[in-house]
Amino acid sequence: MTRSPLLSVQDLSVAFHQGGRETLAVDRVSFDLAKGETLAIVGESGSGKSVSALSILKLLNYPSASHPSGKVLFNGQDLIAADEDAMRKVRGNDITMVFQEPMTSLNPLHTIARQIGEILELHKGLRGEAARARTLELLALVGIRDAESRLDAYPHQLSGGQRQRVMIAMALANEPDLLIADEPTTALDVTVQAQILALLKELQGRLGMAMLFITHDLGIVRRIADRVCVMLKGKIVEQGPVAEIFGHPQHEYTRRLLAAEPKGRPAPIAADAATLLEAGPIKVWFPIKTGFLRKTTGHVKAVDGIAVTVREGETLGVVGESGSGKTTLGLAILRLISSEGPIAFLGDRIDGLTSSQVRPKRKDLQVVFQDPYGSLSPRMSVAEIVAEGLTVQAKQQSYAQRREVVAQALSDVGLDPSAMDRYPHEFSGGQRQRIAIARAMALDPKFIVLDEPTSALDMSVQVQIVELLRDLQARRRLGYLFISHDLKVVRAMAHRVLVMQNGKVVEEGPAETIFSQPREPYTQALLAAALNLEPAGSAAVRD
Structure with a gap:
């Protein structure tokens, strides 16, 4: 690396303390980031990507989190050793962050103008018309059309892409030297995702800032990053230029990640296949009601x-x-x-x-929902979750018979039936989605x-x-x-x-x-x- 680093993370470790136990989430991670450069950190959930990024700004839940080792040098200053007053000067000024889900990051009770205005007042001392003018500049900068009409809008009145653009505007309000983007496009549609990535790259070139990009999507890394660090179980197992890592991966885990893309095609449909479902034309129109008497003035044609x-x-x-x-x-x-x-x-x-x-x-007729974390009751065991439909649809079955069906359903989706008495929080995201599929399959739909x-x-x-x-x-x-x-x-x-x-x-x-x-x-x-x-x-x- 020829340029002196703007950010240098050296042997950083992060430990979490709970119930008298210490768990090492990040283990001696080191990387450098130069001004104007984009470094991507990739890896699966739980690899330590976000924890590493949050440590830079000391946004972890201290004292339940600690740093057994390491330094985070930003412009030569060790942020790990810095006190809270020093960190306040860095956060939002020199280093800013864009999070994954804008709906949870934006205050639902405040307008867009107020939320951006708070940052400008706190860090730049701008108020009134000066703050309003700067807010309009920022919204135009991130590509929000007709920004004047959006100032008094609330987050729920904006699309997902518009909300993420507002988050980026807030992050860029003070023209930071470093932008940390933690999975900023995961919740967005592919077209909006493409727009946000292009926007970030354009703004980076215009402002000359460095960018630390956290993601598990290697397609995004290929499009936006200069260098990449691959994390596994809290360690960086490989790092280097994107072209080198993608073209000649050295670590087995990196090769596995690069190969992890859905391939192949579904089995052909049998010639004698019967028609299961025939529907339509279907209409679902939701009425738009306005005025004191809530009269229907139109419809949302969903x-x-x-x-x-x-x-x-x-x-x-x-x-x-x-x-x-x-x-x-x-x-x-x-x-x-x-x-x-x-x-x-x-x-x-x-x-x-x-x-x-x-x-x-x-x-x-069954359904499997998007979120394996939200679709499974945390108060029910896996056996109770999978057998829930059986208690309604197969009342004649005994408890033992239902357990047999649950065991077979779990086996069919590649889970160990002996785990049926455990609870959802004890499983990974992929395992939870298998449980959700097993719940649907138990009824033989x-x-x-x-x-x-x-x-x-x-x-x-x-x-x-x-x-x-x-x-x-x-x-x-x-x-x-x-x-x-x-x-x-x-x-x-x-x-x-x-x-x-x-x-x-x-x-x-x-x-x-x-x-x-x-x-x-x-x-x-x-x-x-x-x-x-x-x-x-x-x-x-x-x-």
């Missing part, structure tokens, strides 16, 4: 006349940006929300049935809605879940409605693809045709952003 057919052993992939209506379509098909239009399962209409009439069919089942998982775990789902489908001739904004996963899972935008289908067809010869500009923009087919930031899908 799903607007969409037809769906799924056969035995077939996966229909449903893709599109957030708000396009993907999840609403899935919930409507399962009769979990009200909708208009025919829905037939195995030839029988279910759209006109009452909740009690639909209940017996629930065993054949015929059709499953999979709503973003891999988006909260590391890439290596994604590969495992995709292979598991394909294997279960091939063995049981399951029909899937696979909802996702991750087009690489969809390509590995789907026989056919339905592309949604604003509640409507803009393109539909065989997966290979959609991916190799997309007709519609919107589909082309989605594919370009997801598969890096052209420079980031397509004009077709701007915020």
Whole structure:
């Protein structure tokens, strides 16, 4: 490294103390970062990436966290040894941070103008019109259109991409020397993700700041970083220039990470495959009520006349940006929300049935949700979670019989049945998602809605879940409605693809045709952003 480092992390260790035990989360990590350079830290969840980044600004929960060893030198000053007054001068001025989820980072009770204004007042002494003018400059800088109209907006009134842009504006308010970005695009759609990455690169060039980028997505690293550190179990196992690490990885774990991308295609559909589900055109319109009397003045057309057919052993992939209506379509098909239009399962209409009439069919119609952390009750054991549907649908079974079914379901998804009496917090994210799949499979369903089942998982775990789902489908001739904004996963899972935008289908067809010869500009923009087919930031899908 020819330039003197702006940041030098030397033999940094981080330990957490709980219940008299000490756990080493980061073990003697060292790296340098020069002005104007982008360093990416990659690794799976729990590898120590975020803990290392938070240590730089001393944002860990002290004294339950400590640093048994190491220094963090920023412009020659050791931040680990600095007192709180010194750290306040660094935080928000010289070093700023953008977090993963803007909805939890922004105050829901304050307007955008107030939240950016607080930073300007605290660090720059700007108030009133001066603060307002600078806020407008920052919002324009990060690409928020018609910034004047957004000043009095609250976070919930902005899209995910707009909220993340606001977070970046707040981070850049004081023109920092170092920006730490901790998974800033994980929760965003592929098109918005591409825009945010392009924005960060452009602003870095304009302001000359260094950037420490934390991620588990190697595709992002390839696009944005100069150098990369690979972390495993609290240690850096390999580091170097991006081209070198990607082209000639030395460590087995790095090679495994680089290979961790869903590959292959689903098994062909059997010639005699029956039609499981035939629905549509389906409409789900949510009324917009205004005024004191709450009169309906319009509708949000979440799903607007969409037809769906799924056969035995077939996966229909449903893709599109957030708000396009993907999840609403899935919930409507399962009769979990009200909708208009025919829905037939195995030839029988279910759209006109009452909740009690639909209940017996629930065993054949299952769902796996996006978040394996939020969809499993922390108060129930794995056995209770997986057997929950059996207690409703198979009341004639004894306790022992239900335990047998649970054991088989866990075995089918690659989990040890002896762990069934443990609780969700004792499992990793990938294991929790397997538990969620086992819960659906315990009832031996015929059709499953999979709503973003891999988006909260590391890439290596994604590969495992995709292979598991394909294997279960091939063995049981399951029909899937696979909802996702991750087009690489969809390509590995789907026989056919339905592309949604604003509640409507803009393109539909065989997966290979959609991916190799997309007709519609919107589909082309989605594919370009997801598969890096052209420079980031397509004009077709701007915020």
